[in-house]
Amino acid sequence: MAQWTVDAKLALLRQHDGVPWTRLAATAGVPARTLSRWAQQYRIRPTSAGLERLPRADKGRQRTSQEIVEAIQALALRHPEPTAAFIHRRVSGLAQDRGVPAPSYSTVRAVIARIDPGLRTLAQHGEAACRDRFELVYRRTASRPYAQxxxxxxxxxxxxxxxxxxxxxxxxxxxxxxxxxxxxxxxxxxxxxxxxxxxxxxxxxxxxxxxxxxxxxxxxxxxxxxxxxxxxxxxxxxxxxxxxxxxxxxxxxxxxxxxxxxxxxxxxxxxxxxxxxxxxxxxxxxxxxxxxxxxxxxxxxxxxxxxxxxxxxxxxxxxxxxxxxxxxxSGFIPRTPASSDELDLLLLTAATTRKVQRDGIQFASTRYVSPVLAAYVGEQVTVRFNPRDVGEIRVYFNDAFLCRAIAPELAADEISLEQLQTARAQRRHTLKQQLRQRRSLADALPDDTRYLPPTETTDPEPAPASASASASASAPPELTPPRHGLRLYATD
The missing domain is CATH 3.30.420.10 (Ribonuclease H-like superfamily/Ribonuclease H)
Structure with a gap:
């Protein structure tokens, strides 16, 4: 039967004048006993409140035993989460063994739906997911620039x-x-x-x-x-x-x-x-x-x-x-460091120490010069630089800022260390390629045989065997090469 509103009930009851309940019930599709009950409620309380649907007397009461409800909740909080059909079959067998009424499938689903969402998330997805979904977050908010x-x-x-x-x-x-x-x-x-x-x-x-x-x-x-x-x-x-x-x-x-x-x-x-x-x-x-x-x-x-x-x-x-x-x-005046050199000492990347030469400092295959370095020739200094611009470096002596040294060929234009290294790598690659070409050309040249001793086929008068034997006998023993393959200091 469709749900009837209070206004619809009141309009239907007003049609009862001279019309039997049975005919009115057949026309409206409502049982005659229901129409009689609505009329009785309206006579007792002749207002729209008398026709409102009364709440169930057992509303909020749990007819399923607490033991079965706890079993349903315990099964639903397992990981991985079982299906409602599995839980229904499991608790039905449990209820039969203990002699209590078995819950219906809809009851099992209702019990699962009433579980605390935070508890279900903690059981199925862990503490981090529960914290991210249900815990309050403290959001830091600044009230002015540079506050945070x-x-x-x-x-x-x-x-x-x-x-x-x-x-x-x-x-x-x-x-x-x-x-x-x-x-x-x-x-x-x-x-x-x-x-x-x-x-x-x-x-x-x-x-x-x-x-x-x-x-x-x-x-x-x-x-x-x-x-x-x-x-x-x-x-x-x-x-x-x-x-x-x-x-x-x-x-x-x-x-x-x-x-x-x-x-x-x-x-x-x-x-x-x-x-x-x-x-x-x-x-x-x-x-x-x-x-x-x-x-x-x-x-x-x-x-x-x-x-x-x-x-x-x-x-x-x-x-x-x-x-x-x-x-x-905001008009806020920002707080600035005491000096840019102090900031560079704190933040810029530190390189290995370098020795000041007579022509300046050699760093990353580049010469950096400054008039201040004239008094520190031969001293070990620390070099700091900005990788975005290696046109100049910061020089420190005993952790104190000394000067800014510049590379004359790089100071006019801003160039990064990556660009500098790429150009040098390309130059080395070109030189190595030229070297391989020259060596391959040299290897392709014919052998020079002008100063080689004549071979047996070209020698018209071979030396007698007795002469060669006497020559080998007269050779000093220390010049005779050893027969084994081990290289000795004396024969190198």
């Missing part, structure tokens, strides 16, 4: 060409301002993330950019990161201590606190990388859709243009403001 920066790494879904022309996948380290969502700095590299790569991204984030459309710079109050080995390294802790930056790590296995920087990586993955050659769609087992053609330097230029001209310049989906505009609108 986030730093993290990601392996890009893109294949590029390394110096040898082999396809490789680069890593990206990003430093993001929490308040404005503006990207403060980044670092592209090959290989596993290290503290040096993180320091390089921080160096770019803190320093003033050469691009005037990228104004983000300064020192943050808090640096927020995960528990990666590079973020928990003693090097980064020392850097933060010297710069008076508080280093905070997110709880192990809880990435929700870093969702803002993960959202930026999602933007890079969905809006930039699919338009580049060598893109690797997610789930394709590392297979690019097109052959990679970009180099590290080309990808670096593309990424900087995307960050400055698109990401930092357009309204953010959450703040409704462009990150660069939100950063500049």
């Amino acid at each position: 920066w986030q730093a993290d790494h990601t392996l890009l879904d893109l294949a590029i060409l390394d110096r040898k022309g082999e396809p490789v996948r680069p890593w990206l380290t990003t430093v993001l301002d929490d308040f404005s969502r503006a990207v403060a700095g980044y670092s592209l590299f090959l290989g596993a993330p290290t503290a040096e790569r993180t320091a390089l991204a921080l160096h770019q984030a803190i320093n003033r950019k050469t691009n005037p459309a990228w104004p983000v710079m300064g020192l943050p109050d808090v640096l927020y990161s995960d528990h990666g080995s590079d973020f928990t390294s003693a090097r980064l802790e020392r850097v933060c201590l010297d710069m008076h930056v508080r280093l905070i790590h997110s709880p192990v296995g809880v990435p929700e606190g870093r969702g803002k920087i993960e959202r930026f990586y999602g933007t890079i993955t969905t809006e930039l990388l699919p338009h580049l050659p060598g893109h690797i769609p997610h789930g394709t087992n590392g297979t690019p859709t097109s052959p990679p053609v970009l180099t590290m330097e080309q990808l670096d230029a593309i990424l900087e243009r995307f960050i400055v001209e698109e990401y930092n310049a357009r309204p953010h989906s959450e703040t409704r403001e462009a990150p660069a505009t939100r950063w500049a609108a």
